[in-house]
Amino acid sequence: MAWTDYSSAPTPGTRICPASAVTGVHPMTVRTDRGDFPVIVLRDGDAVRAFVNACPHQYLPLDYRGPNLLSADGTRLLCTAHGASFDKATGAAIAGADCGLDPVPITQNGDHIVIAA
DSSP states (O other): OGGGSSOOOOTOOEEEEEEEOOHHHEEEEEEEEEEEEEEEEEEETTTEEEEEEETTOOOTTTTOOOOOOOOTTEEEEEEEOOOEHHHTTTEEEEESSSSOOOOOEEETTTTTTEEEO
């Protein structure tokens, strides 16, 4: 499923958070008039990435059972509900799911991370 298939998907230009707040892996909710959109924003070196916070195995948030979403070696995002793992840079499934996380296009606009077109 593409991130735009979610009925609550924010429109391009919607602010997610201040860029300075992205220091690790941050699950959050973007609230708009379309509803609440679950997203994970993370810093990977100099890059900032975003994925829909929904494990494709059961569509539960990755942080459903706790806040520790990063593997010990820092390379994988983990689903706390059932242990699926995903590449932190691409969202590709590594184990426990048939497909990867849905990437959300983002960009930095001033000091804010926003949904890109």
